[in-house]
Amino acid sequence: MARRKKSPARLVELAPPSRDHLRILRVILRIPKGRLMTYGQVATAAGLPRRARLVGQLLANSPLAEGVPWHRVVNAAGRISERDGEGPSRQRRLLAAEDVLPDRKGRFDLSRYGRSPRE
DNA sequence: ATAATGACTTTCA
């Protein structure tokens, strides 16, 4: 096997996932279709209270692999937090495909869509 | 070790 040197921070996508990241991913994977969770809820459900930003950082750096319903994660205001450069259109479209629709101002009703990962 | 930054959240005016 090829010897592996220390990978630069640039190759985040190839870096071994940390324990915390796995816990977060596991929670996101259990968000039912048509439902939403906030960054904070995901963090807490993953056993990492006050680490909402960690959830955001993970998703921001991840290649957003298929099968990972990252689009079901929104901010506490029920709005889409957009990635550097990209608009909310992509996430909005994916949600619309699950009948999760925003109000006139682009806000999602968390009391309606927001639920814990396990029903 | 200090400072800046970011898919965040809560508080307050």
Added chain:
DNA sequence: TTGAAAGCCATTA
């Protein structure tokens, strides 16, 4: 209800 400010935490520079 909205936006600014401060709080919070991991990562980078």
